[in-house]
Amino acid sequence: MSTVVAPLRSIIRTVTLTALALVALAADAAVADDGADGGCGSVTITQSIGTVVFPDSSAWCEIGFVQTVNAYMRAFNLPAEGVSTPFHVCGVRIGVEFAAHPSGTQTIGVNIYELDGPLLLENLTLLESELVDIPNLGSTTLTVPMSVDLLAGTTFVLEVFTQAAPSAGFGFFMGTNPAGQTAPSYLVAPACGVTQPTDTAALGAPAAQWLMWVDGDPLPTGSCCFFDGTCGGGFIQSHCEAAGGLFAASQSCAAAPCVELCGTTSLTQNTAQAANGVSSFACAPGGVQSDNSYFRIFDLAAEGITTTFEVCEVQFGVQFAVGPGGTQPVTVNVYTLDGAFTFANLTEVGTATVDVADSGPTMVTVPVAASVPGGSQIVVEVFSAASSTAEFRIGSNEAGQTAPCYWAAPACSQPEPVDLATLGVPTINWIINLSGGILDLDGDGVPDSLDNCVLYNPDQRDCDGNGIGDTCDIGVGEPDCNDDGVPDACQGDPIDGFALTFDGDDDAGLADTPPQWSGNTSFTVEFWVRYRPQPSRTWIMDIGVQQAYGELYCLVNEAGDAQFGLWNGTLNTFGFAAYADEWAHVATVYDASANTLTNYVNGEFAATTPVAGTVNLAPGANQLRIGVPSFGESPLRGDLDEVRIWNIARSEAEIEADLFQTITGTETGIVALYRLDEAGGLTAIEAVQGNDAAVSGGAFWLPATRDADENGIPDVCEAPCPADLSGDGDVGFGDILEVIANWGPCGVPCPEDLSGNGQVDFADILAIIAAWGPC
Numbered sequence: 001m002s003t004v005v006a007p008l009r010s011i012i013r014t015v016t017l018t019a020l021a022l023v024a025l026a027a028d029a030a031v032a033d034d035g036a037d038g039g040c041g042s043v044t045i046t047q048s049i050g051t052v053v054f055p056d057s058s059a060w061c062e063i064g065f066v067q068t069v070n071a072y073m074r075a076f077n078l079p080a081e082g083v084s085t086p087f088h089v090c091g092v093r094i095g096v097e098f099a100a101h102p103s104g105t106q107t108i109g110v111n112i113y114e115l116d117g118p119l120l121l122e123n124l125t126l127l128e129s130e131l132v133d134i135p136n137l138g139s140t141t142l143t144v145p146m147s148v149d150l151l152a153g154t155t156f157v158l159e160v161f162t163q164a165a166p167s168a169g170f171g172f173f174m175g176t177n178p179a180g181q182t183a184p185s186y187l188v189a190p191a192c193g194v195t196q197p198t199d200t201a202a203l204g205a206p207a208a209q210w211l212m213w214v215d216g217d218p219l220p221t222g223s224c225c226f227f228d229g230t231c232g233g234g235f236i237q238s239h240c241e242a243a244g245g246l247f248a249a250s251q252s253c254a255a256a257p258c259v260e261l262c263g264t265t266s267l268t269q270n271t272a273q274a275a276n277g278v279s280s281f282a283c284a285p286g287g288v289q290s291d292n293s294y295f296r297i298f299d300l301a302a303e304g305i306t307t308t309f310e311v312c313e314v315q316f317g318v319q320f321a322v323g324p325g326g327t328q329p330v331t332v333n334v335y336t337l338d339g340a341f342t343f344a345n346l347t348e349v350g351t352a353t354v355d356v357a358d359s360g361p362t363m364v365t366v367p368v369a370a371s372v373p374g375g376s377q378i379v380v381e382v383f384s385a386a387s388s389t390a391e392f393r394i395g396s397n398e399a400g401q402t403a404p405c406y407w408a409a410p411a412c413s414q415p416e417p418v419d420l421a422t423l424g425v426p427t428i429n430w431i432i433n434l435s436g437g438i439l440d441l442d443g444d445g446v447p448d449s450l451d452n453c454v455l456y457n458p459d460q461r462d463c464d465g466n467g468i469g470d471t472c473d474i475g476v477g478e479p480d481c482n483d484d485g486v487p488d489a490c491q492g493d494p495i496d497g498f499a500l501t502f503d504g505d506d507d508a509g510l511a512d513t514p515p516q517w518s519g520n521t522s523f524t525v526e527f528w529v530r531y532r533p534q535p536s537r538t539w540i541m542d543i544g545v546q547q548a549y550g551e552l553y554c555l556v557n558e559a560g561d562a563q564f565g566l567w568n569g570t571l572n573t574f575g576f577a578a579y580a581d582e583w584a585h586v587a588t589v590y591d592a593s594a595n596t597l598t599n600y601v602n603g604e605f606a607a608t609t610p611v612a613g614t615v616n617l618a619p620g621a622n623q624l625r626i627g628v629p630s631f632g633e634s635p636l637r638g639d640l641d642e643v644r645i646w647n648i649a650r651s652e653a654e655i656e657a658d659l660f661q662t663i664t665g666t667e668t669g670i671v672a673l674y675r676l677d678e679a680g681g682l683t684a685i686e687a688v689q690g691n692d693a694a695v696s697g698g699a700f701w702l703p704a705t706r707d708a709d710e711n712g713i714p715d716v717c718e719a720p721c722p723a724d725l726s727g728d729g730d731v732g733f734g735d736i737l738e739v740i741a742n743w744g745p746c747g748v749p750c751p752e753d754l755s756g757n758g759q760v761d762f763a764d765i766l767a768i769i770a771a772w773g774p775c
Contacts, residue, residue, distance in 0.1 A: 039215030040090040050177030059208035061189030067171030068191035095175020095211025109161035117680020178207035264437035275317040275361040275395030283409030290411035308449030311370040317395020317431030328390040405430040463490035481717030497677035501702040504637025522649035531638035539629040574607035591649040603656030645672035660758025721775035
């Protein structure tokens with residue numbers, strides 16, 4: 001290795017704001033690798049232009065010339081890498097500049113994460129991890145077999161994680177090639193102050209371009225095999241287990257594996273499981289066995305099971321059994337109990353009969369299929385019918401139990417279940433156990449009883465609020481032109497970026513304390529909203545506390561009228577039903593001088609009303625709630641973007657001019673700005689004074705690609721001739737005339753605004769000239 005280049009080291013020290021340094025060495029002569037051109041699978045994803053390992057071009061963190069913990073990362077987005085389908089990773093390859101350890105080997109970690117949001121450690125979900133023991137070596141390529149299926153549209157992160165070296169002169173240096181890359185290389189080195197993935201170029205090491213290759217195969221988007229019953233013996237047939245819920249073409253329903261369900265949850269009330277052979281009893285008048293029922297009650301709520309429980313088997317003890325042919329039938333019934341424990345309150349949900357062989361103390365397992373709602377009380381009955389030639393005693397012991405056991409025998413004057421303690425035999429404990437599990441056939445971590453989609457969709461996103469997860473909407477034909485996992489009908493944003501979407505099923509939204517107003521102060525509140533009608537009033541937001549002169553509230557009533565009111569009795573109502581399921585910009589303005597409350601929609605006047613009495617939104621700490629109902633109304637079901645709060649009364653012209661502009665937060669009068677472009681996490685950034693808001697409940701970030709003509713297709717997916725405004729198949733003078741005819745600020749839709757600056761102006765004429773000619 002070459003000597004440390006002092007200026008480069010100095011730059012990195014300054015960037016990391018620490019006396020420590022990242023060691024970055026200048027690129028030198030190339031050294032051929034030994035296999036970067038071949039891996040498993042038919043497709044290789046890489047951001048490295050070069051394929052050879054260069055010496056002295058890596059970067060790492062060290063303290064006192066001893067290497068510390070380092071993590072080398074690249075982030076890959078499947079569509080950006082040319083993969084539009086689900087993708088199966090079968091292995092990765094990484095460049096190694098240098099690896100040395102006193103023992104001759106060292107262990108590194110190779111991890112694959114799913115990334116949801118900006119490249120921050122808290123946004124990474126581990127999908128696959130391998131520990132690799134590597135010998136001392138240099139200037140080579142290391143192959144690591146891995147296996148993980150990625151959904152179409154996934155952004156994933158490949159990480160090589162190294163441990164601290166034992167002393168100077170040892171460690172692991174990531175292989176690099178400074179010939180160029182199509183996306184940044186990232187480093188995490190906490191000891192040098194780099195606590196989040198940071199572009200190596202920003203750390204002063206632009207030559208540190210990690211050599212990483214991801215090998216695998218695209219998986220065609222196929223149809224899903226739905227649940228088709230049991231495989232028998234306590235197993236269920238899983239479906240959609242490949243590619244995050246989609247079968248590859250070579251798979252079929254018949255080929256779906258049988259996965260064990262029983263044993264995942266076993267319920268018992270017995271301290272010990274062995275029958276002692278002496279403590280059981282049965283009703284047998286005159287020595288002839290009559291009908292006997294042995295019971296236990298399992299309370300799912302007490303067991304913490306709140307979702308549908310799939311019973312698959314019952315296990316019971318046998319003290320002894322004697323039958324004329326060497327066996328006798330015993331029936332197991334599974335019920336739900338509603339009310340007091342009587343036969344009248346039992347509902348049978350499953351039953352099975354088993355031939356019990358003549359035996360002494362033993363255990364018998366009986367497959368029983370039953371689907372029981374979460375929180376129910378399950379009653380298990382082991383029933384032995386009357387017989388003059390057979391005898392059966394259920395297994396029991398006296399070791400203790402956590403709940404009573406029960407018995408019923410009409411011939412012995414016990415027509416209803418009775419607790420054995422009431423019979424005077426409290427120490428006899430029937431051995432009855434129950435097994436089952438929580439069905440999650442797509443393996444997304446959401447129980448089937450709560451799942452809104454039969455395909456892999458752990459986030460349960462349902463952007464259009466139709467009760468069907470977005471993944472399933474797309475799976476049955478809803479278009480998703482940019483493969484981002486969100487149906488096109490849910491996309492479209494007046495200002496490019498992200499939006500916040502609300503499911504309308506719970507109190508999901510923002511909670512914050514925005515900046516204070518003082519006394520009777522003018523204000524303007526603006527936002528973009530796309531609401532979906534509900535049977536009750538839909539709450540959008542409110543500011544302030546509920547008292548005589550405080551609180552501004554914004555909602556849409558059952559008739560589709562927007563209502564903007566003040567708690568002092570002022571109410572501005574105007575028609576809004578035409579904007580259902582469409583983006584609309586809404587502004588409400590209180591002018592303290594004129595004492596009026598005025599509303600504008602898409603920059604145009606909508607309604608005004610005199611204000612009754614005094615207005616004061618800030619008697620104390622202001623409260624801002626978005627999407628959360630103030631009373632018993634419905635929470636917002638829809639999308640919200642670009643919330644702006646001002647302490648001035650803005651004019652109609654000012655509002656219209658900024659409709660499609662990305663403002664800075666430094667404008668005169670702006671006191672709060674929530675762009676809602678965070679893309680992930682549970683915090684909405686406030687860009688003016690840092691009063692960040694918490695995102696709660698069922699709200700999540702919606703990729704919001706602009707849809708200027710509101711045809712349901714994001715602009716990035718439109719036909720490649722947006723400049724053909726006249727629709728004649730040719731970009732020419734007719735399209736310039738269309739621009740001139742619509743000159744000035746534009747609303748929604750605005751196909752003439754080709755430049756996307758919110759104005760139809762000379763920039764759009766230039767766009768037409770640039771696209772001049774046949775489409």
